[in-house]
Amino acid sequence: MQHLLRGLRSIHLAAELRTGVKMDACEMREKLKFEFSADNQRRVKALLAWYPEAEWKGALLPLLDIAQRQQGWLSISAVHAVAETIKIDPMKAYEAAQFYTMFFMKPRGKYVVSVCTSTPCKLRGGDEIFEACKKSLNLEHGQTTPDMQFTLKEDYCMGACVNAPVLAVNDDMYEDLDEKSLGDILAALRSDRLPPAGPQNGRFASEPKGGPTTLKTQPPPPGFKMQDLPDPRTKKCQ
Template sequence: MRAASVQRPASRLFRTSAALSAGQGTHIHRDSAGNSESTPWEWTPESLKKIDMYLARYPDTPQGKMSAIMPLLWVAQQQTDEAHATIKAKPSYDGAFAFDSPQGSGGWVPLAAMHAIADLLGCPRMAVYEVATFFTMYNRNQQGKFHIQLCATTPCMVCGAYDILASIEKHLGIKCGETTADGTFTLTEVECLGACVNAPMVQINDYFFEDLTPQSVVKLLDDLKAGNPVKIGPQNARVHSLGPLGRTSLKSPPKGPYCRDLSQIPAN
């Protein structure tokens, strides 16, 4: 007997970014207000300290300096992230870690910053362009205050990522690749963020929000916009990535010998 075919929504069979669907390659730069060759760019004193730290790691040769392109692009992105409001994050459980300073994912790298990097390193501008356009960790257009990166890779997808996406799009009135008119939210669909067991999840600026439902993600967005404290990590009662049975192994500190503790290795 032939199995009956299963009808699936066309939107879930194939998805592409707004830029690609419009035939616009994401590697192409197009001047815009605040992002052109003539846009002013100045390194902050904090950024210059970071740059000195990174440059000290590489040989003081033309080729050696070019190795610093990646970290310097990230320094530029961190600098622009500092203009965004810091999320008022609170741990989802006792002992959880929450950093206060911007880490970079909510920022972006203007064309003028790329040119400043090339001038600083004494390398062709094209060398900086090649790195900035290859790695998706670099945002080359200004983001909203809150950059929502929604994971839709297989584990998140089968756990309802597209339901979360639909809720975000409906609530904010935007599609993937777009920013709200007030500049508060930018929505991006990304590949695996490494929190598969807590799917579905999103990364907003530098925080993970996991175990989402269509209802909880809407509340999360409203709290962020209102400036209310938000809980990072699982948005339900889960601790870390524990399963329904809780911790079933490693219930006490390991006795050793520990990694690289060579003194604990028997002589024989």
């Protein structure tokens, strides 16, 4: 219940800042209604078709994701709509939404910039990339710009260690970053342009920067250096 009240207070505050209208938590619950759009209702129906009805709870995370993509964040009413759809206790849905860092329980910016600072990225300048983002966007971790354009996050291990340092903008990964490429990315986002994702130093994926070091020749044909074995059908008994 304490988690629920904290969530209501954060939504309450965000709405007051955005509208200048004072509302209590009960009013917020009434005014922030949520219903899946027609397209998302079809997505939800198609997703639930993969689950026996008794196991619809297994679809909790993907349904929360659909709701967040529709609303931009997860209000209490959106979490309740998901819980009602899969017939579970709303508190269980709320606890899951609070636990996973990809869900936002308060309004977020149009572009969520998540910088990896786990060990491989830290060794390759991840901390410097995060500090440069803080300075450029004038934000700390978890904060959002007043124009709702950017939200900044410090994240841990995005699974692209060989291309460190890396950051994500919403669903897109930007790898092999340096000060210049970071500045170009943020400048493009300020102009509402999403730059091409992937490595920013000319690499295609995770290949060596100096070119291939193995598999540089055509592989030998099947049977290469294999011995010819006698046919067991012609072998005489001793």
